[in-house]
Amino acid sequence: MKNSNYDIIIVGGAVMGSSVAFHLLTDEPKLKLAVVERDPAYTRASTALSLGGVRIQFSFKENIQISLYAQKCFATFEEEMAVNGVKPSIQFRQEGYLFLIEDSGRALAEEALTLQKSLGGEAEWWSAEEIKKRFPLFSADGFIGGTFGPKDGYLDPYGLLMGYRAKAVSLGAYYIADEVVELRKSGKTMSGVGLASGQILNSPIIVNAAGAWSAELARTAGVELPIIPIRREVFAVKPSVNLERPLPLTITPSGLYFRSETGGLILVGRSLEEDKVGFDFNWDWGRFQETLWPELVRIIPAFETLKLVRGWAGLYDQNLLDSNAFLGPWPELQGLYLINGFSGHGLQQSPAAGRYLAELILGRTPTLDLRCFSPQRILDHRPLQEGGIV
Numbered sequence: 001m002k003n004s005n006y007d008i009i010i011v012g013g014a015v016m017g018s019s020v021a022f023h024l025l026t027d028e029p030k031l032k033l034a035v036v037e038r039d040p041a042y043t044r045a046s047t048a049l050s051l052g053g054v055r056i057q058f059s060f061k062e063n064i065q066i067s068l069y070a071q072k073c074f075a076t077f078e079e080e081m082a083v084n085g086v087k088p089s090i091q092f093r094q095e096g097y098l099f100l101i102e103d104s105g106r107a108l109a110e111e112a113l114t115l116q117k118s119l120g121g122e123a124e125w126w127s128a129e130e131i132k133k134r135f136p137l138f139s140a141d142g143f144i145g146g147t148f149g150p151k152d153g154y155l156d157p158y159g160l161l162m163g164y165r166a167k168a169v170s171l172g173a174y175y176i177a178d179e180v181v182e183l184r185k186s187g188k189t190m191s192g193v194g195l196a197s198g199q200i201l202n203s204p205i206i207v208n209a210a211g212a213w214s215a216e217l218a219r220t221a222g223v224e225l226p227i228i229p230i231r232r233e234v235f236a237v238k239p240s241v242n243l244e245r246p247l248p249l250t251i252t253p254s255g256l257y258f259r260s261e262t263g264g265l266i267l268v269g270r271s272l273e274e275d276k277v278g279f280d281f282n283w284d285w286g287r288f289q290e291t292l293w294p295e296l297v298r299i300i301p302a303f304e305t306l307k308l309v310r311g312w313a314g315l316y317d318q319n320l321l322d323s324n325a326f327l328g329p330w331p332e333l334q335g336l337y338l339i340n341g342f343s344g345h346g347l348q349q350s351p352a353a354g355r356y357l358a359e360l361i362l363g364r365t366p367t368l369d370l371r372c373f374s375p376q377r378i379l380d381h382r383p384l385q386e387g388g389i390v
């Protein structure tokens with residue numbers, strides 16, 4: 001069987017793999033670059049099953065900087081990613097993100113707000129009365145107020161992925177529809193990948209962009225990553241009341257989140273302790289009815305009457321160390337790079353993460369200093385502290 005030689009091989013061609021591919025080829029157009037993606041329709045990719053939220057409301061400096069960078073990128077993304085005059089559509093809507101705060105969460109919320117503002121982010125404190133004034137359907141009972149990011153919002157995740165992919169292809173990336181079954185190495189140096197079709201692709205540089213499957217993939221090279229697939233369920237409901245304006249992406253202290261969707265729908269979800277570990281894509285309407293709905297009604301009493309229209313399940317590539325990205329070279333193998341472990345906030349990090357990894361691989365000075373996300377912290381058992389994990 002014929003071998004193929006590449007400068008770089010990316011495993012996984014969803015939002016992370018495609019962002020890396022786009023940034024590599026933008027900086028170095030002559031690269032011979034392969035992206036191996038086994039599911040070109042992206043039916044199970046977390047990217048396509050994501051909620052598409054974008055917020056600067058984090059508590060860790062670099063996460064805030066990443067989102068500020070993302071807000072800028074998304075504002076011009078459709079023009080920048082146009083191919084032969086055809087623009088992708090990401091429908092970036094800056095309807096805001098509202099974190100509802102209880103008294104016990106006040107100090108942390110204020111600290112995060114101060115940090116966000118000091119980095120140039122737009123974020124405001126709203127009293128409970130202010131919340132009710134802006135969104136009369138909300139009952140702010142039990143909350144002392146909330147933090148609101150007016151430039152935060154959401155976008156169409158599939159549109160974002162297609163934008164990166166189409167542009168990467170136009171720049172010369174080879175997307176190969178196959179499955180990588182083995183990361184190949186020679187001693188402590190990467191040498192290529194083995195595919196399910198039996199083909200072997202050679203390259204000294206391999207990027208693991210396999211999302212929730214990244215630990216499985218890394219294991220084929222003897223690398224253990226603290227990442228597991230966890231099923232997260234989302235529900236689309238149609239309330240019986242008309243909303244005067246779209247709801248911001250709202251998050252309660254328990255982690256319940258909801259936002260408006262097109263067609264008068266509201267998307268609702270919550271990460272729960274009992275969420276199933278594994279590659280399971282079933283969803284259970286009973287979870288909405290028994291757990292999420294009562295909590296939703298406490299915040300918006302008018303949602304007592306609504307119709308559950310549909311639901312879906314997608315996977316978090318849950319980072320067990322600290323729920324944040326692993327970004328950079330794997331210290332124990334020359335040529336293996338990680339862009340994994342984003343847990344529930346990877347979509348908005350894809351512009352900065354893809355750019356940073358491409359710059360590292362090409363030996364450029366990084367636009368954003370994201371060294372804190374180095375996979376070295378796995379070996380050092382040094383978790384990052386981020387209070388804004390959902």
Ligand SMILES: Cc1cc2nc3c(=O)[nH]c(=O)nc-3n(C[C@H](O)[C@H](O)[C@H](O)COP(=O)(O)OP(=O)(O)OC[C@H]3O[C@@H](n4cnc5c(N)ncnc54)[C@H](O)[C@@H]3O)c2cc1C
Pocket residue numbers: 011012013014015016017036037038039042044045046047048049050051052053054178179180181209210211212213214217232233234313314315316339340342343344345346347348349
């Ligand atoms: C329900 C839900 C809600 C979310 N909400 C948000 C949100 O509001 N905001 C936000 O920023 N993030 C959110 N996320 C997280 C975000 O979706 C992910 O962090 C991000 O999409 C990860 O992208 P990825 O490219 O790393 O992984 P994926 O999109 O999962 O892509 C990995 C790809 O690798 C391919 N692959 C895997 N193994 C192999 C192999 N061996 N060979 C070939 N191909 C392989 C897969 O087919 C897949 O296409 C959410 C996630 C979920 C599940």
